[in-house]
Amino acid sequence: MSRRPARPAAYRPLARRFFARDAVVVARALVGCLLVHETPHGRLVGRIVETEAYRGPDDPASHAYRRTARSAIMYGPPGVAYVYFTYGMHWCLNVVTGSPGVPGAVLLRAVEPVEGAERMRRLRGVGPEVPAARLAAGPARLTQAFGVGPRHNGTDLTAPPLYLAAGGPRRGTVVAGPRVGIRAARDRWWRFGLAGSPALSRPFPRL
DNA sequence: ATCTAGATCGGCT
DNA sequence: GCCGATCTAGATG
Numbered sequence: 001m002s003r004r005p006a007r008p009a010a011y012r013p014l015a016r017r018f019f020a021r022d023a024v025v026v027a028r029a030l031v032g033c034l035l036v037h038e039t040p041h042g043r044l045v046g047r048i049v050e051t052e053a054y055r056g057p058d059d060p061a062s063h064a065y066r067r068t069a070r071s072a073i074m075y076g077p078p079g080v081a082y083v084y085f086t087y088g089m090h091w092c093l094n095v096v097t098g099s100p101g102v103p104g105a106v107l108l109r110a111v112e113p114v115e116g117a118e119r120m121r122r123l124r125g126v127g128p129e130v131p132a133a134r135l136a137a138g139p140a141r142l143t144q145a146f147g148v149g150p151r152h153n154g155t156d157l158t159a160p161p162l163y164l165a166a167g168g169p170r171r172g173t174v175v176a177g178p179r180v181g182i183r184a185a186r187d188r189w190w191r192f193g194l195a196g197s198p199a200l201s202r203p204f205p206r207l
Numbered sequence: 208a209t210c211t212a213g214a215t216c217g218g219c220t
Numbered sequence: 221g222c223c224g225a226t227c228t229a230g231a232t233g
Contacts, residue, residue: 052225061225063218070218087226088215094225107225140226181225201226 007115011036011045011165013158019078023097023104027053028192030095032170035111037146038161042119044146046111046136047167049197052179053190054094056103060184064103073154074103081162083143083153090140093148095157095164109180109191111136112199113145120145133198141201172196177204 011034019026030051037044054062056074063084064074073082074096082094082105094105113120117132124135124145136142143149148162157163176189180201193200 054225063225066219068219084225085217086224088217088224090226092225109225138226179225 011163013160013163013165014079016077016079016158019095019097019158020099021097023053023055023106024190026095026097026104027051027106027190028174028176030106030108030164031174031192031194032172033167034114034165035108035142035146036160036163036165037148039119039147043115044113044119045115046113046142046146047199048108048111048164049199050108050110050191050193050201052107052109052192053097054105054107056098059188061179061182062103062105064105067103071103074105076100079156079158081152081155081157083148083150085150086140091143091149092139093143093146093152107139108142109139110193110197110199110201111142112197123147131198137199138201170194175204177207 030048033048035046035048056064059065063071067075077100078096078098080096082096084092094107097104097106113132113135120135136145152162173195175193175195177191178186179191193204
């Protein structure tokens with residue numbers, strides 16, 4: 001019996017057309033996929049356990065609700081990174097969805113480390129008291145653990161060094177809930193997660 | 208378990 | 221000027 005090795009020599013990037021769909025569809029589909037960063041110091045890999053969809057002029061919570069210098073990238077081609085700065089100190093990573101003129105993006109909120117947990121620990125500046133599953137359990141923790149920052153804004157996420165990859169058959173159930181930190185449109189359940197994952201930024205409310 | 212404050216600054220009303 | 225698509229440490233039930 002030949003089985004998939006735990007640490008394959010390479011991962012298969014998701015094609016650009018994967019992202020050329022509605023943000024809500026892509027957000028749900030990305031749960032279980034992989035985030036890969038090939039750095040000079042080694043490869044960092046995490047399984048995506050939490051995402052959020054942000055759309056365009058119909059979504060008051062989205063940066064692309066209005067087209068501005070910052071949000072213009074969400075109006076561009078899909079499969080591109082949108083990295084923004086918030087709260088004076090944090091960076092968050094999105095992948096642009098839809099098609100030029102139809103804005104959208106998916107915020108990567110949490111991954112469970114698959115490869116490179118030790119390096120992630122150093123990048124986070126935390127010790128062994130933090131369990132591996134908590135190293136990238138939040139949008140700003142994720143970027144810090146993966147060494148992602150402003151230099152990645154506008155880069156292509158369908159090819160190395162920083163890319164998204166297929167994750168094989170999805171284990172577990174995808175659940176939905178209101179987006180975190182969003183007051184507007186709380187009835188739109190555009191936050192998706194792997195039910196019961198220890199790497200979620202926070203639990204999904206039971207309703 | 209749940210709350211609060213404080214850090215810190217770019218974007219945009 | 222105000223306010224975040226956040227995180228951490230510390231206090232309190």
